[in-house]
Amino acid sequence: xxxxxxxxxxxxxxxxxxxxxxxxxxxxxxxxxxxxxxxxxxxxxxxxxxxxxxxxxxxxxxxxxxxxxxxxxxxxxxxxxxxxxxxxxxxxxxxxxxxxxxxxxxxxxxxxxxxxxxxxxxxxxxxxxxxxxxxxxxxxxxxxxxxxxxxxxxxxxxxxxxxxxxxxxxxxxxxxxxxxxxxxxxxxxxxxxxxxxxxxxxxxxxxxxxxxxxxxxxxxxxxxxxxxxxxxxxxxxxxxxxxxxxxxxxxxxxxxxxxxxxxxxxxxxxxxxxxxxxxxxxxxxxxxxxxxxxxxxxx
Amino acid sequence: xxxxxxxxxxxxxxxxxxxxxxxxxxxxxxxxxxxxxxxxxxxxxxxxxxxxxxxxxxxxxxxxxxxxxxxxxxxxxxxxxxxxxxxxxxxxxxxxxxxxxxxxxxxxxxxxxxxxxxxxxxxxxxxxxxxxxxxxxxxxxxxxxxxxxxxxxxxxxxxxxxxxxxxxxxxxxxxxxxxxxxxxxxxxxxxxxxxxxxxxxxxxxxxxxxxxxxxxxxxxxxxxxxxxxxxxxxxxxxxxxxxxxxxxxxxxxxxxxxxxxxxxxxxxxxxxxxxxxxxxxxxxxxxxxxxxxxxxxxxxxxxxxxxxxxxxxxxxxxxxxxxxxxxxxxxxxxxxxxxxxxxxxxxxxxxxxxxxxxxxxxxxxxxxxxxxxxxxxxxxxxxxxxxxxxxxxxxxxxxxxxxxxxxxxxxxxxxxxxxx
Numbered sequence: 044x045x046x047x048x049x050x051x052x053x054x055x056x057x058x059x060x061x062x063x064x065x066x067x068x069x070x071x072x073x074x075x076x077x078x079x080x081x082x083x084x085x086x087x088x089x090x091x092x093x094x095x096x097x098x099x100x101x102x103x104x105x106x107x108x109x110x111x112x113x114x115x116x117x118x119x120x121x122x123x124x125x126x127x128x129x130x131x132x133x134x135x136x137x138x139x140x141x142x143x144x145x146x147x148x149x150x151x152x153x154x155x156x157x158x159x160x161x162x163x164x165x166x167x168x169x170x171x172x173x174x175x176x177x178x179x180x181x182x183x184x185x186x187x188x189x190x191x192x193x194x195x196x197x198x199x200x201x202x203x204x205x206x207x208x209x210x211x212x213x214x215x216x217x218x219x220x221x222x223x224x225x226x227x228x229x230x231x232x233x234x235x236x237x238x239x240x241x242x243x244x245x246x247x248x249x250x251x252x253x254x255x256x257x258x259x260x261x262x263x264x265x266x267x268x269x270x271x272x273x274x275x276x277x278x279x280x281x282x283x284x285x286x287x288x289x290x291x292x293x294x295x296x297x298x299x300x301x302x303x304x305x306x307x308x309x310x311x312x313x314x315x316x317x318x319x320x321x322x323x324x325x326x327x328x329x330x331x332x333x334x335x336x337x338x339x340x341x342x
Numbered sequence: 343x344x345x346x347x348x349x350x351x352x353x354x355x356x357x358x359x360x361x362x363x364x365x366x367x368x369x370x371x372x373x374x375x376x377x378x379x380x381x382x383x384x385x386x387x388x389x390x391x392x393x394x395x396x397x398x399x400x401x402x403x404x405x406x407x408x409x410x411x412x413x414x415x416x417x418x419x420x421x422x423x424x425x426x427x428x429x430x431x432x433x434x435x436x437x438x439x440x441x442x443x444x445x446x447x448x449x450x451x452x453x454x455x456x457x458x459x460x461x462x463x464x465x466x467x468x469x470x471x472x473x474x475x476x477x478x479x480x481x482x483x484x485x486x487x488x489x490x491x492x493x494x495x496x497x498x499x500x501x502x503x504x505x506x507x508x509x510x511x512x513x514x515x516x517x518x519x520x521x522x523x524x525x526x527x528x529x530x531x532x533x534x535x536x537x538x539x540x541x542x543x544x545x546x547x548x549x550x551x552x553x554x555x556x557x558x559x560x561x562x563x564x565x566x567x568x569x570x571x572x573x574x575x576x577x578x579x580x581x582x583x584x585x586x587x588x589x590x591x592x593x594x595x596x597x598x599x600x601x602x603x604x605x606x607x608x609x610x611x612x613x614x615x616x617x618x619x620x621x622x623x624x625x626x627x628x629x630x631x632x633x634x635x636x637x638x639x640x641x642x643x644x645x646x647x648x649x650x651x652x653x654x655x656x657x658x659x660x661x662x663x664x665x666x667x668x669x670x671x672x673x674x675x676x677x678x679x680x681x682x683x684x685x686x687x688x689x690x691x692x693x694x695x696x697x698x699x700x701x702x703x704x705x706x707x708x709x710x711x712x713x714x715x716x717x718x719x720x721x722x723x724x725x726x727x728x729x730x731x732x733x734x735x736x737x738x739x740x741x742x743x744x745x746x747x748x749x750x751x752x753x754x755x756x757x758x759x760x761x762x
Contacts, residue, residue, distance in 0.1 A: 107679045108661070116681050119394055120375055247661065247681075314641075314659065321571060321598050323617040323641035325659050325683075332636055341639075 099278060104339040108247045117247075125209055126254045129187070132262055138164035139186045144171050147197035152222055154192055156303045160272065160285055161259055162236050164190075174203075174317045182208045188259055189317075192217070202307060203317065206255055210315040211325060213255055215281075215307040222303055230287055230299040235268020236261045237285070243276040248326050249342035252281075252309060270301065279340050281307040309342065368693030369665075371657050372404025372419055373682035378429065383655075383665050383676040383693075391429060392436060405450050407686045411458045414690055420453040420463065441473050442492065454506035454514075460528070462514060464504035470495035470516060472528050495531040497524055505566075507559040515566055517554025523568055525580060539584035556602040560609055567626075569599030569614055577626055590629050595620060603645040603654060605668065613654055613668075615642030621656055623668065635666050637674045643684060649691040657684035 048064065051057040083090040095101070110117055121127065128134045138161050140154050146169075158166045165186075174191065181189055186207055193201035199220045205212040223229055239260045244253035256274050264270075269289065275282045285302030311327040313319070326341070333341070367380030367389070376397025381388035396402065401423035410416035410428065417429040424443040429436055441461060448465040455461050463471045472493040500519040507513035513535070517523040523538035541550050553571030560567065566578045568586075573596055576586035592599075592614070601615035610626040619638030622631055640660030647654045653675075657663040661683055664674040 114681075115394055116375075116377070116390070119377075119397070120682055123375055123400065320596065321617070323600065323643075323659060324619065325640045327618050327639065329619075329639070333639070 099338055102338050104336055106246055106340070109245055110247050110250050121250070121254075124251070124254070125206055125211060126251075126258050129258045129262075130254070134187055136163060136187045136259060136261060137185060138188045138190060138259055139177075139181050140164055140166045140190045140192070141169050141177070142191065143193045144169050146192075146194060149197055149220070149222065150192055150194045150199045153199050153220060153303060156223055157190070157192075159232050160237070160302045162234075162261055174205075178205065178207065178316045190259075199305075204255060204259075205317050206258060207316065210313070211251065211255065212313045212315070212317045212322070213252060214310045214313070216310055218306040218308065220303065220305045223301075226300060226304065228300070230301045232285075232301050233268050233270060233287075235265040235270050236263065237268070237270035237272045238264040238266070240271055240273040240275075242273065244274075244342055246340075246342060248309075248312065249276065251312065251325075252342060256281075272302075276342050279308060279342050281309070281342070283307065368690045369655055369663055370407065370417060370688045370690070371663055371680060371684045372407050372686045373680070374403045374659075374685055375682045376402035376404060376421070377682055378404060378407075378417075378419055379680050379682075381663060381678055381680065383663075383678060386676070386678060388678060388680055392427075403685065405685055406452045407688050408453055408455050409688065410455050414692075416458075417688065418453060418455055418461070420450045422449050424448065424450050424463070424465065426450075426453060426461065426463065439475070442471065444469060444471075451501055452504040454504065456506065456511055462504070462506055462528075464497075464501055464516060466501055466518075468497045468499050468501045468516075468518070468521065470497055470501075470504065470514065470526070470531075472514075493528060493531050495526050495528075497521070497526065497534075502553075502555050503557045503568075505557050505559055507564060509559075509562045510564055513559070513564060515557050515559065517557050517568060519553045519571065520551070521554065522552050523554050523557060523566065523578060525564070525566070536578075536580040537584065538578055538586070541585060541589060553598070555599050558602060558604050558612075560604065561606065563609075567602065567604060567612060569602040571598040573597055573599055573616065575599070575602075575612070575614060575624055575626070588626050588629065590624065590626070592616075592624075593631070601642045601645040601656065603647050606647050606649060607652065611668075613645050613647070613656075615645050615656055615658070617641040619658060619660065621645070621666075634672060635674070636672045637664050637677060638662070644687045646687055646689045648689055648693065651694055655687060655689055657687045659683045663687065 048057060048060055051060060112118075129136065140157055140161075142150050142154055146154075154166050158164050178189065189203075189205040189207060191203040191205075192199050193203070200217050202215040202217045203212065204215065237260060239257055241253040241257055244250055253274070260272065269287050271286050271288055273282070273284045273286065275284070283303075283305050284300065286298045286300055289297050289299075291297055309326075309328065312325045313322045314325055315322050333339070367382050369381045369383060370391075371379045371381065373379060376392075377394070378391045379388050380391050401421065403422040404419045405422050406420040408418050410418055415431055417431060418439065419427050419429065421427065426439040426441055427436055428439050439461065441463065444465060444467070448467045448469065450463060451466050452464045453461065459474060461473050461475060472495070474492075495514075497516040498518065498521040500521050501516055502518040503516070505515045507515070512528045514526045514528060515523060516526065522540065524534040525536040526534050540552055544550055551572065554568050555571050556569040558567050559565070564580055566580075568576045568578065570576065573592040575590040575592070577588040579587045595616065595618070597616040597618050597620070599614050600617055601613075603613045605611040605613070611632065612624055612626070613621065614624055615621045615638075619640050619642055621635040621638055621642055623633045623635070624630070625632050638656070638658050638660060640658050642656050642658040645654060645656045652668040653665060654668060655663060655665045661680055662677055663680055663684060664677040666674050
């Protein structure tokens with residue numbers, strides 16, 4: 044019927060036919076649904092399993108860079124990378140947070156909230172200093188990471204995360220920054236060291252990014268505080284959330300949101316400390332070349 | 343095994359780890375973890391030729407590679423700490439080359455070997471070592487360093503690249519950051535034959551910084567091509583002048599050139615790779631881009647051409663090795679994910695991407711000799727082609743007027759050849 048329809052030249056009749064066609068289609072669908080429900084009620088647990096809906100995530104283009112954490116070579120690679128001293132518990136994280144020059148109000152309060160979220164961190168005003176001059180000073184003072192929040196039109200829109208002393212440097216686009224005061228039903232933040240939850244970073248690039256984000260937080264969380272910081276990757280967007288949890292019973296957990304929210308998207312990952320001119324890039328987002336498929340993800 | 347092998351001089355057998363089927367591999371890549379990988383592009387598989395235990399520290403990172411001789415049976419890898427390892431591919435044996443290793447903190451940047459006799463190694467401190475070796479062909483693993491045959495050249499600070507001239511075998515070129523391009527004679531290590539002069543000041547009358555990232559000699563000549571850290575491609579002709587003869591600024595990108603390879607079949611075309619993963623074919627006469635190649639997500643560390651076929655392979659820090667056909671489509675023909683960051687790459691000349699070549703790869707161990715003969719045959723046929731073209735060189739150049747200054751490039755005979 045759908046084939047005949049375009050051949051009908053009278054628009055009114057064609058419309059009528061189309062409506063009729065939709066009605067019939069719906070009728071069939073509803074009948075099928077009824078039948079399935081009946082079956083489910085009759086058979087109970089023996090009923091055929093529900094069909095899984097197709098989503099962009101589960102139709103993801105296969106990626107050969109997916110990391111198998113048990114692979115000997117991957118283990119060797121990870122043991123030799125720049126974040127390895129943290130995971131061997133040789134260094135304790137100490138973070139320097141700063142902004143672009145002359146930050147507006149929102150960025151200022153955002154970095155103050157970030158300071159509350161990340162233990163052992165220091166906020167410094169940029170004072171027009173070059174990042175390349177800040178980095179050697181920060182290394183001399185034993186900082187392990189440098190966070191720079193950039194803004195546009197008073198809205199924080201970029202984040203540079205530089206692992207010290209010898210890289211790598213990740214540059215993110217930052218979106219939807221919600222400060223504490225903009226969120227409803229917010230809890231009070233405590234001083235306990237948070238747990239960190241880095242979720243769904245599966246490719247080789249994703250593992251590096253996940254390790255860099257983990258590096259910001261202390262090794263041993265204070266489980267009494269029940270604070271948890273989440274970096275959740277979904278379709279290459281990294282969602283930051285900060286919660287306090289409480290186990291109601293063995294199955295149910297209740298969450299209370301505590302801190303700011305924001306979304307990160309990776310723009311580039313560069314080897315070594317910040318040097319956008321002559322540094323070699325491990326990965327750089329090339330829009331026209333890479334964004335050819337909606338089902339292709341990099342993290 | 344190590345105890346039974348005769349140890350001559352400082353030779354030490356490190357391990358016999360990799361298997362005999364190595365000659366199926368046609369691309370060898372050195373990684374920053376220290377693993378040497380052999381990969382076969384057609385079959386899409388790869389294997390590590392050395393063991394994981396041998397690459398425990400950062401000093402074992404493979405920074406450069408080359409063939410011991412033109413027969414491509416021995417592969418040399420230069421480690422970051424200055425060691426050079428010899429991979430005897432047919433037997434599957436790794437030995438240490440008894441060369442002098444300098445003090446700590448210097449990084450080995452490049453090695454070149456000349457016919458199993460001379461090994462030239464360049465360090466980032468500017469030191470250049472030329473050592474002579476006696477290679478015993480009867481036992482595969484032994485080679486002895488000739489005493490009193492070591493030449494040391496100090497080429498200035500921050501060396502980034504070194505190349506050896508295949509046609510004039512005593513010429514070596516070096517260059518680095520604020521260290522202009524120099525050509526050295528191995529036999530007279532005190533003074534360079536040629537030192538490049540910086541280009542004229544820019545339009546603000548400011549000095550143009552020098553940063554030679556890659557250099558390569560043109561085929562059968564002493565001309566040089568360099569790629570700089572400010573994305574310029576330059577051609578030097580030592581016979582003509584000290585400043586570059588051709589200077590190309592890559593448009594709309596100021597990223598350093600980290601890989602450069604001249605096309606074997608042409609004197610004017612070269613592939614250039616940058617730190618953000620732009621891979622493009624440039625023409626020196628056109629002074630412009632010919633074609634871009636797609637696929638790389640991270641910086642390119644090495645590009646190599648196939649000796650005979652119009653293919654090239656490139657590797658990068660995004661852990662991929664990719665093969666392209668030069669005049670064909672922008673997309674890669676083959677790509678392979680190798681799990682570690684790749685620093686350098688070598689192509690085996692017996693490799694071919696068509697089906698015929700595929701069968702060549704599958705020769706068994708006993709056929710290996712004929713295999714190498716086949717390669718030489720191919721090279722001979724190539725030489726014949728050259729003979730055809732040498733007719734043009736023999737022709738008399740018709741001059742209308744006496745020229746004040748001899749033109750350097752392109753020479754008249756070559757223009758004719760290419761217009762053909």
